[in-house]
Amino acid sequence: MKTWMKNAFATASLAVLLTGCSGARSHVIADEARYPISLSDGVRDADGKLLPDERKQVVGSFTHSYKAWGWLWRVFSFTGDHDISEDVNEQVAAAGGDAIVNLSVKSELCLWNMFTLVGLLPDCSNVSVRGHIIKAMPASGAQPGDVEASAPSAALEQAAPPAEALAAN
Amino acid sequence: MKTSKISLLAAALLVAGASACTLKGSIASFPGYEKPVLLGPTDRIGGGKPMMCEKVGEFEEEVEFEVVQYTEDHGYAKYSVTEETSSSPFKLASAARTSTEAKSDVDIRVTDLMPAGYVAFFGTKAKTYVSVEGDTMRVKGIER
Numbered sequence: 001m002k003t004w005m006k007n008a009f010a011t012a013s014l015a016v017l018l019t020g021c022s023g024a025r026s027h028v029i030a031d032e033a034r035y036p037i038s039l040s041d042g043v044r045d046a047d048g049k050l051l052p053d054e055r056k057q058v059v060g061s062f063t064h065s066y067k068a069w070g071w072l073w074r075v076f077s078f079t080g081d082h083d084i085s086e087d088v089n090e091q092v093a094a095a096g097g098d099a100i101v102n103l104s105v106k107s108e109l110c111l112w113n114m115f116t117l118v119g120l121l122p123d124c125s126n127v128s129v130r131g132h133i134i135k136a137m138p139a140s141g142a143q144p145g146d147v148e149a150s151a152p153s154a155a156l157e158q159a160a161p162p163a164e165a166l167a168a169n
Numbered sequence: 170m171k172t173s174k175i176s177l178l179a180a181a182l183l184v185a186g187a188s189a190c191t192l193k194g195s196i197a198s199f200p201g202y203e204k205p206v207l208l209g210p211t212d213r214i215g216g217g218k219p220m221m222c223e224k225v226g227e228f229e230e231e232v233e234f235e236v237v238q239y240t241e242d243h244g245y246a247k248y249s250v251t252e253e254t255s256s257s258p259f260k261l262a263s264a265a266r267t268s269t270e271a272k273s274d275v276d277i278r279v280t281d282l283m284p285a286g287y288v289a290f291f292g293t294k295a296k297t298y299v300s301v302e303g304d305t306m307r308v309k310g311i312e313r
Contacts, residue, residue: 022287022288023285023286023287023288024285024286024287025283025284025285025286026283026284026285027281027282027283028208028282028283028284029208029209029282030208030209031209031210032209033208033209033210033211034211034216035211035214035216036205036207036209036211036212036213036214036216037207037208037209037211038205038206038207038208039197039198039199039206039207039208039261039279039301040199040202040203040204040205040206040262040265041199041200041201041202041203042202042203042204042205042206042276043205043213043214044205044212044213044214044220044276044308045213045214046213046214046215046217047213048213048220048308048310048311049311050203050204050205050273051214068284068285085209088209098214098215099214102198102199102200103198103208104196104197104198105196105197105198105282105284105299106194106195106196106197106284106299107194107195107196107197107284107285107286107297107298107299108193108194108286108297109194109286109287109288109295109297123287123288125284125285125286125297126194127284128194136214
């Protein structure tokens with residue numbers, strides 16, 4: 001290793017050591033999710049209109065937790081992108097739901113912070129993802145067991161405007 | 170003597186680190202906000218072909234929780250002070266309302282959702298945060 005590289009590494013290490021910094025970051029993604037995931041109360045029905053509160057029935061809770069690892073404060077993220085799609089698809093399907101609303105993401109430091117005070121060791125943070133799994137109830141007049149009225153895909157085909165028509169607007 | 174000082178320093182650092190680890194977390198959520206803030210490609214119940222949208226702006230906000238510990242020396246006494254600062258739980262929802270002007274045909278599509286945390290100065294400062302970045306998109310063909 002060249003002398004200047006050794007010096008640079010030593011300087012960077014000393015700086016981290018003196019400030020006692022450590023940390024971790026990650027990025028939550030859901031690129032393969034088959035269901036809508038909303039961080040708010042709002043979600044759109046199959047026809048694109050906002051689903052009214054009275055038609056939302058909470059049928060379960062979505063939970064997902066993981067540890068994010070990083071190094072040198074947050075400069076290097078070992079975790080990088082963390083995909084929750086698989087859990088979303090499994091848990092929503094298991095609950096018989098149509099979407100996740102009120103998704104929340106909580107970031108906490110972890111116990112390992114105690115042992116990486118020198119800053120040179122990898123560090124972690126705990127991430128908890130929570131949400132409500134909801135089912136879209138049929139519009140007034142129809143019963144929950146009414147397959148035609150409650151099937152989102154059927155409603156989508158009937159009510160959703162064609163893409164060409166939307167593009168023309 | 171030297172060893173005992175090092176032990177004391179190590180103990181102090183461990184206490185500081187431990188206190189940082191008991192930190193409450195920061196939570197990103199949009200309570201009470203009625204328009205979609207979407208993560209992922211599926212934009213409506215049932216999925217299918219994505220709705221036609223037009224980007225009308227950008228959204229960027231973060232929630233944080235921070236703890237700073239320090240000592241105040243008043244001569245006759247020393248005080249250990251812990252200051253906690255946290256974002257309002259409604260910060261993101263409020264920012265979203267402003268960003269979308271609360272229009273019913275404007276959604277937020279999240280492009281980056283980043284939870285993070287760090288400790289600094291040997292645990293005397295600790296912070297967790299979640300940043301949310303996204304695009305505000307007008308959904309075409311929807312009644313306002």
